[in-house]
Structures are given as C-alpha cells and as structure tokens.
Amino acid sequence: MTARPLTFADPGEAASLAAFLKKLLRWEKAAAVRLQAGRGVLGVFAQPARFEVFAVLTARLLEPIDLDATVSAGELLERVDETGESVAVPVEVTGPSWAGLLPPRSGWRAVAALPPGTARRAAEDVISEFRQRTERLPSQDRTRQLLDGLAEEIWERRLRGTELPLRAAHAAHALGFLSDRSAPNELYDARGWLRLRTARGSVIVRTESGGRGPGHGLSVTPV
Template sequence: MTADASPRTLSLAAAQDAGDLAAFLARQLRWDRAAAARLQADGEVVAVFTRPARFEVIAVRPCLLRAPARLDVTVSAGELAEAIDVERGEFTVPGQVTGPAWAGLLPPRGGWRALGEPAAERVREAAGAVVAEFRARTEALAAGERTRAALDALAEEIWSRTLPGTPLPLRAVHAAHALGLLRAAGPLAVLACGSWLRLRTPLGSTAVRRAGLPGLSVTPR
C-alpha cells in the first residue's frame, strides 16, 4: 500500500456493493484459483482490477467508499473474496503479494473517448452467440480433434471478431458477461484511449489492447 502498510478495513458506501464484489471475485476465481487482484483508491472510489485467465482482457469493478482512502496494492483475489463482510458492507485489505505482469499495465484512468453506446440487449445477445457458436463447433469436432490447441484456435477465431458497429473484440463482451458485469440495467458504452478499447457497464468495465495481451490461452467456458 502506498499510504499505510498496516491492515485496514474499507467500508463501502452501498452495502449491496459488497455482495456484488464478492460475486465478481467468485466468477474470476472460477478460471484461476490463484488469481491476483490489484486494488487502487485515491478518494471515494476503490477499483478492483482482475484478469480472468481465459480472457485476454482486464476487468475492473469500482465501488464507492463511505470515506476517502488512498491505496495501491496487489493482493490474492481469493483472500480478498474471503475478507468481504457482506452484511457489514466492508472488507479488510489482505496482505500484499507479488503481482503478475498484467497488474503493472492497467488501462489508463482518463482520456477515453466514446465510440458508441450499443444497446444492452444487443450486447447480451452477442455474448450468448459467442458461447453458443463455440459449443456447437466444439461438439462438431471428432473426439480426437478436440485438443487444447484446436480449441484455443477456435476461440481466437470467434473472439477476435468485433461487436457489430464497433472495433471492440467480442472477447471483451464475453468477459463482461462471464464476470456478471452485464446483469444491471443501464447504458453501455464502447470507449477508446490510445491502444486500449473498453466496454463500460453500470457495474464495471472490461478493457483490451488492440494488439491483444499475450501469454494465456483463451478457450471459452
């Protein structure tokens, strides 16, 4: 932490956010039980960044705080999930861990420009279509052809397509759906900043660099 190295508890302005944050982390941990999360706060908002292991995106879940705070720390996502007190609407910040490479290259805070505001239903349909196509094409493969390399190549083909009318790769849409960021009603927006593209939802965002984030397979589940 940058301001205070001792354990501290952060209280969320809306108690419901604690449950939503816990659900967000639970979905993240489905793909990677050893996942890390980077926490950043510089005022009345704490942002929780994660990177689902089977999506080439970075996701962020912001939460309003009851009182301003300052911190910047990478922690175990599992320990953070366990530290959330849903009834009290607060969590104790876990001890710092050595962060993975992605935690040092987060999307920019400002400078985003709007590219469009796709209808929420259209975005949800696109996410569902990605999952349905992958499953159908996987089932069409002979058992001996369902190798990890073949599945990764199929996922890459599907997820590299863009959301109609935008340059946003469908991997960002699928990740938002899988992490529960498309559950709430409200406007969506596709934004751009330099090499980054971002899908903003009422519950958080998914962001991806145009050149992609290398190093992990992208097989959907």
C-alpha cells in the first residue's frame, strides 16, 4: 500500500473516477473496488450490483507505481481530490469473491468495431421495452419474480451481429460509458470472455465457455 496520493496524468480523470464510484455506491452502499497499478496506469475494477458484469476504469498516472489492493468504494470516493487530480488509497478491506477472479490479462482479440451509438441505442431500446412491458402488467402481477424473469429475458439477448449480452450494453449505459454518442466502441474476446471497450471504460462479461484457468487479472492498459 502506498502512503502518497496517486496523481493522474490527464485532466478530468479524478472527476471521472468520482462519478464512477458514485454510481457504484448508488446501487450498493458497501461496494468495493480492486485497484491495480503498473507501468504508469491505474485500473479500477468493480462488479456493479445487479448487472453481473465487470466494469473497468483506467487512467494514466503521473508517476509509475506498483499497487494491488481491494478497498471500499465509499472511502476511496472520500479521498478523490478533483482539483489536485489525485486520489489517496484507503486501507485495504476484505474483498468480495469476484475481486480474486478477474478476467484474463492477455489474449484479447478484436472481434467487432461497433458504429457510434450502436451500443447506446440498443441499451435505450431494451430499457424502454422493459418499462413498457412492466407498465402493461396488472399491478397485482408485478411481482419481483416476474419482473426479474422479464429482465433476464430481455437483457440476455445479444447485441445484433455479436455474442455480447445486452446486459453488458445496459451496464455500460448506466455507468456513463456510452455518453459520447460520436465515439465508436470495440468488442474483444479472450478465452471465454467478452469485452465492450469504450472511450470512458470497459464492461466485461463471462461467456458460457468462460473458465477459471491461469492468467486471471485484467491488465491495466488504457481503454
């Protein structure tokens, strides 16, 4: 663990980190994140509640440092200094099980370049469909079990022309990763994983063939 703050090399990265953490905490007050730093890049890994995906935010650091720690998202947010473009790393916590089972470091292969707005429109469409179908249900039928089943039916569909579950696009949209409508997105796969890469962050899901072989832990290369 490092005692000195991590200083970002690019303006706006501290604000991006703060926004990311706020979204995680909105869904889960006790959320944790795993921090990995190496070769001048910080990677922030999370598993947002409800989405069943990995979310990854990366940023270049002004000074290279080696770091691997799981910390409270709330405590990390308190230590973000947007004016100073830095963040102080809090004391480590006992992390959730997902923190030890990150996606692979290497072997990622580009499989599709998505035109600007494709993933965002797909997410908006399924969110709208879920709301409309929910509103058409009689109030007495809107049970948690039925709504969960409806959500699973919709978000397990695939993004047209790819194998990416729409829940990944939904998660990317909810996290603000798809806010730039003009930016293209890219899809990668690696040994049973799929990665939706955007200019603001990545969302990664395990496919049916995903295993728990060696090499886990996603490399902290810029998105």
